[in-house]
Amino acid sequence: MEILLMGTGASDGIPALYGDSRVSRHAMECGGKDVRTRASALIDGKLKIDFGPDTLAQCIQHRLDPRAWETVVFTHSHEDHFAVSELQYSMIPFTTNEFCPYAILGNAAIVAKISDRYPDWPIENVETRSFQTYRAGAYEITPISSYHMIEEDSQNLIISDGLVKILYATDTGVWREHTWEFLAGVKLDALVIECTDGFVKSDYFGHMDIAQCVSTVSRLRDLGVLSSDAPVVTTHHSHLGNATHYELEAELGKHGIAVGFDGFRLKL
Numbered sequence: 035m036e037i038l039l040m041g042t043g044a045s046d047g048i049p050a051l052y053g054d055s056r057v058s059r060h061a062m063e064c065g066g067k068d069v070r071t072r073a074s075a076l077i078d079g080k081l082k083i084d085f086g087p088d089t090l091a092q093c094i095q096h097r098l099d100p101r102a103w104e105t106v107v108f109t110h111s112h113e114d115h116f117a118v119s120e121l122q123y124s125m126i127p128f129t130t131n132e133f134c135p136y137a138i139l140g141n142a143a144i145v146a147k148i149s150d151r152y153p154d155w156p157i158e159n160v161e162t163r164s165f166q167t168y169r170a171g172a173y174e175i176t177p178i179s180s181y182h183m184i185e186e187d188s189q190n191l192i193i194s195d196g197l198v199k200i201l202y203a204t205d206t207g208v209w210r211e212h213t214w215e216f217l218a219g220v221k222l223d224a225l226v227i228e229c230t231d232g233f234v235k236s237d238y239f240g241h242m243d244i245a246q247c248v249s250t251v252s253r254l255r256d257l258g259v260l261s262s263d264a265p266v267v268t269t270h271h272s273h274l275g276n277a278t279h280y281e282l283e284a285e286l287g288k289h290g291i292a293v294g295f296d297g298f299r300l301k302l
């Protein structure tokens with residue numbers, strides 16, 4: 035399995051669209067790994083995770099062909115992950131496709147928003163619920179409940195190709211106990227985890243700072259869900275976390291956690 039992090043930024047990206055933070059200014063000046071588009075990922079060039087407003091730019095940047103995508107699975111309906119208007123470009127009149135070329139998996143809010151936007155379009159929507167398993171081509175996807183948008187079933191995603199199993203956990207918050215109980219029976223080969231708030235403690239429950247990210251990873255290792263040598267990589271970084279890529283590496287590296295960047299590839 036190969037995981038490509040197409041984007042690793044939080045909702046307003048880095049440099050943020052209207053951001054004048056130290057981290058945004060640094061990214062604008064230095065470029066490179068400090069520039070982060072909105073979080074999304076791609077498994078084996080076929081299974082797309084989230085479809086945000088930077089998808090076109092990411093396809094150009096990483097030289098990707100969306101015609102190869104077989105499934106698009108959404109984590110939740112926040113607009114940095116779910117740019118519903120972009121889905122139209124896969125079908126007539128923009129292409130010759132009479133049907134949406136990929137199945138779409140998402141929670142009830144996602145399915146409802148797609149149906150509202152495209153009431154008569156031939157799109158295969160599969161409604162997902164946390165802690166149930168769905169087949170998508172060669173993959174099994176098991177969403178687990180994140181603590182992020184309590185008004186919908188916001189999800190992190192366990193993805194298996196039969197050989198390896200990963201957890202993609204963006205927009206996670208600190209999991210509630212029922213999620214921990216489910217995870218106790220899972221063995222992961224790799225983890226992608228958010229570290230949105232960096233060095234800054236936030237009042238919002240739905241994201242994690244460095245301390246929370248480290249403590250979540252430690253608990254997963256203690257439980258045996260993650261072996262000590264299973265790769266862990268971060269995503270969904272906000273400029274408001276007041277941490278440059280280098281500063282994140284210096285801190286998270288002490289805990290065996292790699293810092294993701296746009297274009298990061300993990301082969302398992």
Ligand SMILES: [Zn+2]
Pocket residue numbers: 044045073112114115205270
């Ligand atoms: Zn987000």
Ligand SMILES: [Zn+2]
Pocket residue numbers: 110112182205
């Ligand atoms: Zn979100």
